[in-house]
Amino acid sequence: METAGHLLEKIRQGNVYARSRKKRLRLASSALKVLTLSLSAASTIILGLQNLNLWAGLAFSLVALVTLLGAVESFFNWRSRWVLMEETQYRFQRLTDDLEYLIASTPATDLTHDRLQPIFDEYQGVWAHLSERWLQERRALPSTSESQ
Structure with a gap:
């Protein structure tokens, strides 16, 4: 019975780990998506005001930021994680x-x-699967950024 209790505690710890990482990654993914959409919308609106040089410059800066954020998101790949x-x-x-x-x-x-x-x-298999998928994701990222 002691072994079962120990195993149950290890599984619960794994679940707590996955939950905390999931929350952090979901927040980062969502925040970046909202920021990217906001900047894209703002730059589009500002480009409509092209007769003001200041606004046009600001709009192009926002477009550059959107491009940068898109590159950062593809590098970190928060959503798939x-x-x-x-x-x-x-x-x-x-x-x-x-x-x-x-x-x-x-x-x-x-x-x-x-x-x-x-x-x-099965507990060991969950960790092995997580580790293998994590490594696959990390290996795939450099080739993704090289193709852009």
């Missing part, structure tokens, strides 16, 4: 549910390492 954390959180929550059910439905004397091993293997 946010979705990756969403998937990881789902898998940890599913694993938590499975383990809690196993603990509740199995007498403590029958809760052996052999019964817990598949859940531990």
Whole structure:
């Protein structure tokens, strides 16, 4: 029973990690998207006022900022990382549910390492999948920015 409790705590810690990263990445992705859209809209409006040199210069500056933000977003790829954390959180929550059910439905004397091993293997698999996908995302980014 002690092993099951330890495993459950490790899975919950993984879920907390994925949740905190997901929130931070979602916020960064959303904020950048709103900022990009705002600057794009503002630059378009300002370009309509072309008879003022100051405004036209400001509009072109905003267009340059939008281009810069687009490049920054493609480099950091916050949205796909946010979705990756969403998937990881789902898998940890599913694993938590499975383990809690196993603990509740199995007498403590029958809760052996052999019964817990598949859940531990899945726990390790969640981390392995997250790490592999994270590395794939990071490897893909330089080629994305080189093609632009």
